[in-house]
Amino acid sequence: MNDGLTDLYQEVILDHSRNPRNFGAAEEADRSARGNNPLCGDRVTVFLSLDGEEISEAQFDARGCAISLASASMMTEMIKGKSIEEAKALFEKFHALVTGENGIGAGPDLAELETLSGVKDFPTRIKCATLAWHAMIAALDGTDEDVKTE
Amino acid sequence: MATNPDNALRSPGFDVERVRQDFPILSEEVYGKPLVYFDSGASAQKPRAVIDAISTVYETEYANVHRGVHYMSQKATDAMEAARETVRAFINARDIREVIFVRGATEGINLVASSWGRQNLSEGDEIILSVMEHHSNIVPWQLVAEQTGAQLKVVPISDDGALDMDAYAALISDKTKIVAITHVSNALGTIVSVEEIIRIAHEKDVPVLLDGCQAAPHMALDMQALDVDFYVFSGHKIYGPSGIGVLYGKAELLEAMPPYHGGGEMIDVVTFEKTTYADLPFKFEAGTPHISGIIGMGAAIDYINALGLKNIAAYEHDLLEYGTAKLSEINSLRIIGTASAKAAILSFVLETVHPHDVGTILDREGIAVRTGHHCAQPVMDRFDIAATIRASIGMYNTREEIDSLVAGLGRVQEIFG
Ligand SMILES: Cc1ncc(COP(=O)(O)O)c(C=O)c1O
Numbered sequence: 173m174n175d176g177l178t179d180l181y182q183e184v185i186l187d188h189s190r191n192p193r194n195f196g197a198a199e200e201a202d203r204s205a206r207g208n209n210p211l212c213g214d215r216v217t218v219f220l221s222l223d224g225e226e227i228s229e230a231q232f233d234a235r236g237c238a239i240s241l242a243s244a245s246m247m248t249e250m251i252k253g254k255s256i257e258e259a260k261a262l263f264e265k266f267h268a269l270v271t272g273e274n275g276i277g278a279g280p281d282l283a284e285l286e287t288l289s290g291v292k293d294f295p296t297r298i299k300c301a302t303l304a305w306h307a308m309i310a311a312l313d314g315t316d317e318d319v320k321t322e
Numbered sequence: 323m324a325t326n327p328d329n330a331l332r333s334p335g336f337d338v339e340r341v342r343q344d345f346p347i348l349s350e351e352v353y354g355k356p357l358v359y360f361d362s363g364a365s366a367q368k369p370r371a372v373i374d375a376i377s378t379v380y381e382t383e384y385a386n387v388h389r390g391v392h393y394m395s396q397k398a399t400d401a402m403e404a405a406r407e408t409v410r411a412f413i414n415a416r417d418i419r420e421v422i423f424v425r426g427a428t429e430g431i432n433l434v435a436s437s438w439g440r441q442n443l444s445e446g447d448e449i450i451l452s453v454m455e456h457h458s459n460i461v462p463w464q465l466v467a468e469q470t471g472a473q474l475k476v477v478p479i480s481d482d483g484a485l486d487m488d489a490y491a492a493l494i495s496d497k498t499k500i501v502a503i504t505h506v507s508n509a510l511g512t513i514v515s516v517e518e519i520i521r522i523a524h525e526k527d528v529p530v531l532l533d534g535c536q537a538a539p540h541m542a543l544d545m546q547a548l549d550v551d552f553y554v555f556s557g558h559k560i561y562g563p564s565g566i567g568v569l570y571g572k573a574e575l576l577e578a579m580p581p582y583h584g585g586g587e588m589i590d591v592v593t594f595e596k597t598t599y600a601d602l603p604f605k606f607e608a609g610t611p612h613i614s615g616i617i618g619m620g621a622a623i624d625y626i627n628a629l630g631l632k633n634i635a636a637y638e639h640d641l642l643e644y645g646t647a648k649l650s651e652i653n654s655l656r657i658i659g660t661a662s663a664k665a666a667i668l669s670f671v672l673e674t675v676h677p678h679d680v681g682t683i684l685d686r687e688g689i690a691v692r693t694g695h696h697c698a699q700p701v702m703d704r705f706d707i708a709a710t711i712r713a714s715i716g717m718y719n720t721r722e723e724i725d726s727l728v729a730g731l732g733r734v735q736e737i738f739g
Contacts, residue, residue, distance in 0.1 A: 175353060175686040181679070181737050212678050213695040213708040235708050237678035238738075294682060 179290035180297075181238065188242035193249050198231040207307035207319040209299055212237070216244055218307040225255045230308075237300050239291060244304030246285050256312055263305050270301045333640060336633040342718050344369040344625075355688030358723045363508055363536060363667055363714025364692050366561045368622070375621035376563065379614040386610055388587060402613055405620025406603070412623045413553065414544040415570055419602035422569040422576070423611055427535045428458040430554030430569035431502070433582045433606060434531055435462035438500070438552075441580060445471035447499040452477040452485055452514070454507040454701040459533045463502060472499065479704065483510040483659040491522050498523075501530045505537035505553075509698040509710065510659025511642075511667030513537070520550055529575065535559055539716070540638060540665045542631045545570055557615060561717075562622030566615030569606070576602050583608035634717045638666040641715050645724045652731060658710050666715035669696075672731070675738050677709040683737060684711075687730040 198204075201219035208215055214236035221229035230248040234241060247266075251259040258280065265279040272292030291301045306319040342348050347367050350357045359367060379401065385394035387402050403418075410418045424430045443449070449463050453476050460474075467474055475498075477490045485503075494501075501523045506513050516532055523530045529551035534543065538555040545553060552571045558564035571579075581588055581599055585608035590598040599605045626634065645668050649655055654673035672680060681693035692712045695702045702708060713727055 177683055177686055177733075177737060180682070186738065211694060213699065213702060214678070215708075237676035239679070297678075297682060300678065 176290060176293045180294060182287050182290070184284060184287045185238060185242040188245040189238035192232075192234075192241050192245040194231045194245065194252075195233065196231060197233045198229065201229065201231065203311040203314065205307045205310035205315065205319060207303045207310075209236075209240075209303055211299070214240055214300070214303065216240065216304045216307055218244070218248075218304055218311050220308070220311045222256075225257075227251050227254055227256065227259055232304055232307075234304070236303070237297075239288070239297050239300040240303050243285075243288055243301045246288070247304055247308060250283065250285060251308065259312065260309065263309060266305060267302060270298055333633075333637040336629065336637040336717075338637065338718065338720055341629065342720075344371065345718050346370060346373070348718060352688040352690075353686055358687075358689040358726050360713035360715065360719065360723070360727065361690045361692050362539070362716030362719075363559070363696075363712065365558045365564065366539060366716050367718065368561055368563070368618075369625050371625045372562055372618050372621045376614045376618040379617050384613070387613055388604070398613055401620075402611070402616050405616045408620040408623050409568055412543065412627070413568070413570055414546050416546060417573055420545075420570055420573050420576065422571065422603045422606045423616055424554075424567050424569050424606075425565055425612070426556040426558070426567035427456075427533060427554040428462075428556075428567075430552075430567055431459055431531070431533065432462045433569055434552050434554075434571070435466045435502075437579045437582045437606075438529075438575070439463070439466035439472075440470065441578075443467070443470040443472040443499055446497060447472040448475050448493075448495070448497040449473070450475045450477060450490070450493055450498055450501040450503070452490075452503050453479055453704050454483070454485075454510060454512065454698060455502075455504055456508055456533065456535070457697040457699070459502055459504060460700070476700075477503070479510075479512070479701070482661045483507065483512045484661040484663075485512065485514050485519075487515065487518060490519065494522060494526055494528065496526070498526060498528050501528055502533070503530070504533040504535075506534075506540065506665045506667075507659065507698070507701070508536045508667070508714075509696040509701050509712070510661070510669055511536075511664040512659055512661040513541075513663040513665055515663070516548065516550070520548060524549070536665060536667070539626075540631075541635055551575055557619035557622065560619070560622050561625060562619035563612075563615045566612045566619050568619075573602060576606070581605055581608070585609045587611075629717070638715050638717065638719075641719055641721065641724065642666045642668070644721050645713065645715070645727075648724055648728050649731075652728070654735075655731070658705055658707070668713045668715070669710040670712075671707055671710050672734065675734055677711045679738070680711050680731070680734050683734045684727070684730045687726070687733060689727055689730050691727075 198219035203220045206217045216234035219231040232244045270291040310319045383397040387399040478486045531552035534555040539560045556567040588608040658669045677693035
């Protein structure tokens with residue numbers, strides 16, 4: 173049956189959602205920001221530590237669906253060791269991937285994040301995939317307010 | 323969906339297959355599968371009679387109301403006022419002056435909180451709500467509480483979702499100025515013992531507002547027998563159009579209240595020095611109303627009356643019991659809201675799969691359920707969950723559709739392993 177569900181819920185994604193990496197609050201982090209999805213009541217907090225311009229630590233704490241947990245988990249793995257600029261560029265490209273917008277081509281390698289491309293066929297789930305990313309950007313920008321998905 | 327003779331046998335007095343034919347949308351397909359609509363609690367689908375009534379307004383009887391000498395204006399006014407009488411009879415209000423048209427339950431509650439609240443509440447007064455209110459019966463009271471210094475008191479529920487009546491009785495005091503409680507919980511399906519709520523409040527001369535959004539589609543309403551002070555519901559949940567709803571209020575209360583919105587229609591004489599207001603119900607109906615919506619809502623009530631709310635309720639109750647039994651067979655599934663008195667709402671969670679993921683998978687099977695907090699975050703917190711999956715049953719649902727839901731949940735387990 174090809175209704176997109178098996179693309180959406182690939183084994184890698186299910187694995188990340190069951191065993192999220194870098195999971196848990198990091199009280200000693202330099203920066204943190206919270207994201208809320210008022211639509212489903214999901215919450216994520218992203219914790220970052222910086223070494224100059226480089227993200228040295230990334231962790232998250234969340235209550236959410238498989239898509240949002242997997243996305244957050246992969247994100248923390250991917251941005252660790254990247255510069256602020258690189259992390260932002262990664263978000264741009266990831267955003268294009270899950271929204272199905274043009275312009276994925278050049279730019280950073282999405283690696284495992286590519287497995288989330290199935291989200292583009294489920295418009296109501298795009299916010300799940302991007303929630304932690306918005307929180308990550310807010311943490312980098314030092315915005316105090318909670319990020320909302322709408 | 324194929325005609326199933328069993329359905330007629332199980333529910334004498336209610337022919338669901340015929341009812342289904344009255345709802346054009348039910349023959350739509352979703353991702354190549356028949357639409358299975360279990361989201362009537364959020365908004366019900368519309369029968370042909372309602373759709374036709376709305377077109378008829380625009381095709382044969384449309385003009386502004388209450389303000390024209392011409393033929394069409396009179397015709398539209400008559401149709402709108404006939405709908406008001408239909409609503410009055412539907413809820414057995416004493417007088418059509420007690421039937422105020424509003425945009426929906428939300429506006430009705432805001433109207434009372436704002437107009438009645440600002441006139442009657444002050445520092446130290448208390449407003450009693452329950453923990454299972456929809457946000458629209460929480461936030462308007464918070465707003466007026468902030469303005470007046472009044473406080474909210476919250477009645478708890480027990481683990482099955484029943485309102486804690488002892489706690490309620492204990493919360494009522496000389497400080498209590500109003501009780502605002504849902505008749506049926508949209509998140510849990512609990513039917514509240516509103517007769518008891520009202521009796522206890524009235525012993526202390528405290529007025530009661532009931533949020534009837536989830537009651538009106540499922541049970542006969544009688545304002546006079548209930549002796550309730552304010553009652554609200556929305557047209558779109560009783561198979562009528564959205565953007566229209568009803569605030570019922572006892573005439574003596576409404577008369578004493580200041581207008582909510584100012585504008586046309588609600589005035590008697592306007593000068594820059596002083597304006598006098600129109601009589602009820604127009605005092606609370608500023609501006610051009612949702613004319614076709616009112617008439618469409620009247621048609622929805624006519625449709626319900628023709629089938630008989632008793633028959634609808636009996637049929638839905640059978641489905642609720644069937645659905646409860648079927649869902650209970652699934653090991654990792656927990657029903658949230660198991661009170662003995664329940665309307666046709668099945669809220670549940672799966673142990674290992676988030677409701678949002680369940681909703682997406684069911685959607686691809688053509689099954690529409692609501693997932694999330696159902697605009698009732700405090701009750702989600704009460705059960706320490708973020709969200710549930712809610713299958714809310716309408717008069718057109720069938721046992722076969724419950725079976726489809728159960729099969730869909732099987733697919734969820736398959737995907738999530
Ligand atoms: C119990 C309850 N109260 C209030 C509302 C708000 O109704 P509306 O959005 O039609 O104003 C709803 C609808 O979701 C409801 O279920």
